Amino acid sequence: MSITAVRGIRVGHWTDARARTGCTVVLVEGAATGGVDVRGGAPGTIGTDSLSPLARVQGPNAILLTGGSSYGLAAAAGVMRWHEERGLGLRLGASIVPIVAGAVVFDLRVGDPSVRPGPDEGYAACEAASADETREGAIGAGTGASVGKRDGSQRQGGLGTASARCGDWTVGALFVVNAVGDVVDERGEIIASPAQRTRGALAPGESTVIGVVATDAPLSKTQAGGLARMAHDGIARAVRPSHTSLDGDTIFAIATGQEGEADPDALGAAAQDVTAEAIRRAIRDL
Numbered sequence: 225m226s227i228t229a230v231r232g233i234r235v236g237h238w239t240d241a242r243a244r245t246g247c248t249v250v251l252v253e254g255a256a257t258g259g260v261d262v263r264g265g266a267p268g269t270i271g272t273d274s275l276s277p278l279a280r281v282q283g284p285n286a287i288l289l290t291g292g293s294s295y296g297l298a299a300a301a302g303v304m305r306w307h308e309e310r311g312l313g314l315r316l317g318a319s320i321v322p323i324v325a326g327a328v329v330f331d332l333r334v335g336d337p338s339v340r341p342g343p344d345e346g347y348a349a350c351e352a353a354s355a356d357e358t359r360e361g362a363i364g365a366g367t368g369a370s371v372g373k374r375d376g377s378q379r380q381g382g383l384g385t386a387s388a389r390c391g392d393w394t395v396g397a398l399f400v401v402n403a404v405g406d407v408v409d410e411r412g413e414i415i416a417s418p419a420q421r422t423r424g425a426l427a428p429g430e431s432t433v434i435g436v437v438a439t440d441a442p443l444s445k446t447q448a449g450g451l452a453r454m455a456h457d458g459i460a461r462a463v464r465p466s467h468t469s470l471d472g473d474t475i476f477a478i479a480t481g482q483e484g485e486a487d488p489d490a491l492g493a494a495a496q497d498v499t500a501e502a503i504r505r506a507i508r509d510l
């Protein structure tokens with residue numbers, strides 16, 4: 225089961241297998257509330273302030289996960305253009321302003337560092353979005369990801385997704401695993417993945433785990449932020465060490481439900497489980 229098991233969520237990828245980079249979008253159909261929680265010492269993000277409980281806007285319309293380091297944030301313009309063409313976003317007079325947030329991974333040490341996702345690639349990922357998308361591994365933003373870099377080497381990272389039921393609700397996760405640390409299984413043993421070439425020593429800003437947790441339960445913006453915050457424990461379960469000064473671990477949360485009543489703490493516990501599972505699946509699928 226993937227994050228697309230959550231009602232109102234679609235996923236799309238753009239992948240350049242030769243250049244070893246790509247981007248992934250999580251699109252929201254209809255109204256939703258969002259939150260975000262950023263950990264680690266080297267994040268690369270866009271639009272996170274719009275998800276603050278203090279921000280008046282609702283949303284998001286989409287979350288962008290992208291390779292290309294900070295250059296890849298340009299793909300957000302294509303995601304916004306795709307939504308604007310369809311009249312999706314915050315309406316301000318005659319204008320539409322889509323609410324798009326995102327985060328990056330550094331993949332410039334593998335493949336072709338001159339190739340980065342941009343507006344056209346972000347747009348293409350939206351065009352490819354589907355409620356049936358379940359692929360994992362070296363796809364989208366996970367194409368050039370790597371893990372286990374503490375000793376100066378690295379192994380292939382990737383993208384993984386998972387979901388589970390929590391009472392009447394579904395909780396899903398989609399993560400790109402580009403961590404300094406190793407991915408470990410439920411017993412704490414390292415999950416091996418293929419070796420991957422690198423160029424030079426590791427530096428701050430070159431590693432992270434980024435992802436989205438989503439639920440079809442109704443949550444406020446404050447509660448959605450809490451969901452993202454609790455989900456970080458899923459990273460700690462599956463990545464050793466996590467949240468280092470070299471990582472920019474970022475989790476976005478989306479709640480698509482509009483009616484009913486949910487237990488935020490139970491949803492948070494489920495989010496921890498599916499986060500850890502999605503991270504492990506990103507490596508196991510390779």
